[in-house]
Amino acid sequence: MPPHASPSDIPTPKTAFKASSHASDGKTHILLAATGSVASIKIPLILSSLSKYSNISIRLVFTTSSLLFLPPLTELLEIPNVDGIHLDHHEWPEGLSSTPTEAELSDTPEAVPSDTPEAETAIWAKIGDPILHIELRRWADILIIAPLSANSLAKIVGGFSDNLLLSVVRAWDVGKVIAVAPAMNTLMWDHPVTGRQIGVLEGEWGWFRVLRPVEKVLACGDSGSGAMKEWSSIVEWVVGEMKLTVEEGV
């Protein structure tokens, strides 16, 4: 098996990401996310194709499960216009659960003691510090989740927010679009609960666009619907939606 991505590829930065520092860069801000489906192997192709467009800035959010299907993350940072990769551990100090207790929340100034290494990182330490998932939502002009796993689909519809991606989705400004490209086994896609969940996204939540799966032989050998929409069609959709252009001489 080729080497795959690991959370340690991207240590927690020393300084916090702030959307306001990029607000007047004149670029279209594309937040691209992947979840734990084999179709995440298409992320490098999506990025390489998007990277040729002018005046765009791409940031990436990956769930931990998706990392199994991605190359070492530093390789993705070498693609033009990829300006950052954000992972779960960039929000939370090691050893703290993603669901802090009441006691932890009421004791926030001491949550990260000033003499610990965490105090030198971008992890939130005190009131007023930037909160990564909120900053990413402020920064993004669009969020694309390609692929979207059955698990993350269910969590989105259920309102869960127990990782960085789901927190961005849960805190989303519904005046902006979230596009999702579901990818799962045919029987998962055909399960009635999937239909209900897609129905919520398409029928009730007007800020979602579902880039529906296609039929093919899946990675598991089953044949039928559930495969992620062709990566080039996803790029084509994003280019049209965001009116991306290639400037001459670029």
Ligand SMILES: Cc1cc2nc3c(=O)[nH]c(=O)nc-3n(C[C@H](O)[C@H](O)[C@H](O)COP(=O)(O)O)c2cc1C
């Ligand atoms: C090799 C492998 C392939 C998988 N492919 C898919 C898939 O295509 N779609 C899917 O919904 N889940 C798939 N899963 C299961 C998800 O990875 C699992 O439900 C995981 O919890 C998803 O987490 P996430 O939604 O936080 O990324 C796969 C798991 C493995 C081990």
